[in-house]
Amino acid sequence: MAVVWLLVLLENRKKMKTTNVPKILPLVSIIIPAYNEEDTIKESIESALNIDYPKNLLDIILINDCSTDNTKKIGESFLERGLIRMVNNNKNMGKAYSLNRTIDMAKGDLIACLDADSLVSPDALKKMISVLENPKIGAVTPAFKVRKTNNILEKLQFAEYSLNVFLRKIMGAMDSIHVTPGVFSLYRKSILKEVGGFEVGNLTEDMDMALKIHTAGYSIDSTTDAICYTYCPSKLKPLFKQRIRWYRGTIKNSIKHKHMFFNRKYGNIGLFFMPFNFISIIAVIILLASWGIYYFLNFSKLIWQLSLVNWSFDAIFQYFALEKLLFMFIYNLPVLPIMGLIIGSYTLYKSFNITGEKISDHKPGYFIYLLVFPLFLTLFWSAALIYEIAGVKNRWY
Template sequence: MAPPSHRRRAPRPDRRGALRRRVPLRLLLPLLVLVALAAMLMLRGYVHSEILADHRVQAPAPTTEVPKEILEGGPVIDARNGKATTLSVPDRRLVLTFDDGPDPTWTPKVLDVLKKHDAHAVFFVTGTMASRYPDLVQRMVDEGHELGLHTFNHPDLSLQSKKRIDWELSQNQLALTGAAGIRTSLFRPPYSSFSDAMDNESWPVTEYIGSRGYLTVVNNTDSEDWKRPGVDEIIRRATPENGKGAIVLMHDSGGDRSQTVTALDTFLPDLKKKGYEFDNLTEALDAPSAHSPVTGPELWKGKAWIFLVQASERITDVLVVGLAVIGTLVIARFVLMLLLSGAHARRVRRTDFRWGPPVTEPVTVLVPAYNEAKCIENTVNSLMASDHPIEVLVIDDGSTDGTARIVEAMGLPNVRVVRQLNAGKPAALNRGLANARHDIVVMMDGDTVFEPSTVRELVQPFGDPRVGAVAGNAKVGNKDSLIGAWQHIEYVMGFNLDRRMYDILRCMPTIPGAVGAFRKSALEPIGGMSDDTLAEDTDVTMALHRAGWRVVYAENARAWTEAPETVQQLWSQRYRWSYGTMQAIWKHRRALVDKGPSGRFGRVGLPFVSLFMIVAPLLAPLIDVFLLYGLVFGPTQQTILAWLGVLAIQAVCAAYAFRLDKERMTHLISLPLQQILYRQLMYVVLLQSWITALTGGRLRWQKLRRTGVVGAPVNGAVPGGQVYNDDRRPVA
């Protein structure tokens, strides 16, 4: 008997409440992982982007509200005590100031030049850059330089509320605290200029910032190095007249600062020869240090901030690599599918193509059934219309809804019912194999219907004595709903194009449970259907490969299955599929070292299956995550074009797959929506499967509720509603 974890038992009535309560919990861990990754990416975007910055620098406003002593005063404005005063740097003393950094390229070069010439400076850093490059902030402090705030996101503060100003200051201080363990009392507003440029819009901001305990530092000598006017021009503009002291504005970030670095290397020694000193601001003003150490909870809060930002940087770097990997895999897979599926179609559709002698002997069709009362009659009736001689064996796996009685009441010839206690699908199939009268055995699900030619088409490859199993063409019968249409696209594009590709590569990973055929003589040596995994169809297919048998795909052996119609049912089915596939891959991991012809699956098939069915789908959400990232943080246009490009590639593959299967193209209308919604559900399912596998969890068999909407084919009409000619061309 199968282990309890594999039995298909309906939930007991007294446990329904508990099951419902557990439903959110199974989503919790994968959703937390996704939310954490998204949060790290958003944090990275937040500190890399000026999304909250406001560059709308207004035209100069009137100066009627600005005190005269401010307009005519020095570049240091002290409004901390309610009465504003200004300070100027003494003669022959220069305070070099650098805005917008630290920058990983140019700030180290600036620091090297300052250290070379034994000069100090003031660095007005933004919170975003300090958060990203805390080691440079620490180096500035260690080498004796002074730090000042330049806001977090570099907005024009004259356009902001007091709440936003407080936030800019506190976040900027948080970054400094985390990077160097200090606070500073110096502040420079973005887009600031000389004191005489203060107007009615910027002066209230200066007053408010003074009330928060900060000295506002503007400048009275502007090098205009951001314009890259040339080294000589930068030096000329940075040099004060007549030996006066000055606060010199330069930049160590925001673009190419090579001219700034070169100018400094000349400017510093030349002016030192003229008697100038290059000091920190508080040194030049003979004032207490602007830095104060931070301890206790505030220090740890700052360190936590820096840790999270650095973690987001590293995680994002990994995600970017993952995006490159998944982009390569997606394109490679699409190219392989298009090329190899086309080669497969051309090969099997040649008029002279034969697997071998026609297979005409009777075969046994096994129908494992568990509570299939709504579907079993349609299933059996479809088999009775078969144009190939068959016996039908319905194995009732402990059904409680009268499935076996329905089949017996039909009184059909060559249809037998075998009853057993509920033991799971693998046990039911093995019971059927033991009772089968013929060597070729067709397996199908109890909710599936065959076309009249399905069995005949399915068994023809057995004309080749090397073939041990054949995969049929499973199709969605209930594709009129939105969820059904999405699964229809997935079946036609994903599963069947894949099977054509794997057939050419001779490493078919799965015989679908809905429509597959086997030689009993191939199954018996490997022990029949195993209950070691929840994907017994994948498990047995891999075992047949390792035993040296060929596994092929029969495109015209069509079976129409009832796909899940609710998100809950779809989740349960795909969770079992993905987790079972992982189990099968792990079980057959030693195929990688198999020798001889049977080792081909291990050398080619197992890596392909692992890469394209497990790893690639797990990384695929990065495409959508970076789509959101690009929409929020930019570049928006390029992001949308890139995503549309990926969608276009998928649409081409889907259209080609529909053409090969002679399906109506109208269902592809829902493809964009499928890529936005349906794929996300599949991602979370796969992530949950990974978590279950890594944590050693056990997954119960999930019995899907059936409706019986997929009926048997009648007069050439298939359950999808389309009528076909004998050559499979749709009739209008």
């Protein structure tokens, strides 16, 4: 897959920046769904209010999903000043229900969904609107980065998110974007209503929505210079729970939209991306398991041989000629991971470059991400598959 991304990059490297801002600006509704977000909701609303856009063309709606903390109180402080509109659910109904309820009362022809733990840059909206001048595009996603990088886990996710900005742009060039994240994705209201809104109860409603948009015959594009920010898990356990939800949602939505697999009607996303992505996930897990078994057996064999010579490493090295040891080392090198590491290094370098980041400012996260994080992701995928096969109850963590 990395080779495909590289080829698309070379073909589309001059198209990575957004086009000019349109002269006529439309009315935009910004929906902020929130449940117990007292730590971040104030900053999120303020970022929406500070967008460089005519205030009479902004319609900001906070949907409070029956929060039990101070989220409602914070929202009311903005409501009282006439800065936003606010809707309250009588009981906790979930993100998809909250979005659907608010879509019906949105005034704008365009709707942006902003998670309550995310921030939008002042110039992001205008840059994203320019993409929607193409009537074939139903939604556009921003370039979002990690807001806080205080520890190594957050630094790893910073590198991952930077890479994803780049990959989404490439997938946009292939018409294969399969997720419209809650970090300020922008939709045509008419299309949201046409596809029936967000599916209530879906673990990854943003992926389901993206696939429904493709099914309806529209494209999704991405930007590299409309910057937004989000907070990421700072500890391993919350990260694990988040990824289990994401990956189980991916599995479920892939099955739900299996009609797109190998279907020419849906272009690259159906004919190539979805089936290849699904198969590659399983292949990587099998490959990782096979390597683990292979090296375990070799290690066991070494232990057995050492036991035969009274645990003498000298005897082992005398038995194996240096040339044979060198041949065995080279022969057993995992060629595919090394190739992936080389391509991944270049791709991540380009990602940092495109998003205006310097690798020198993120060295620890950059190198550890390349060496370690893919293993973490593979383990997360393995766990998600096991959860699905075992029928573990779905949870919104």
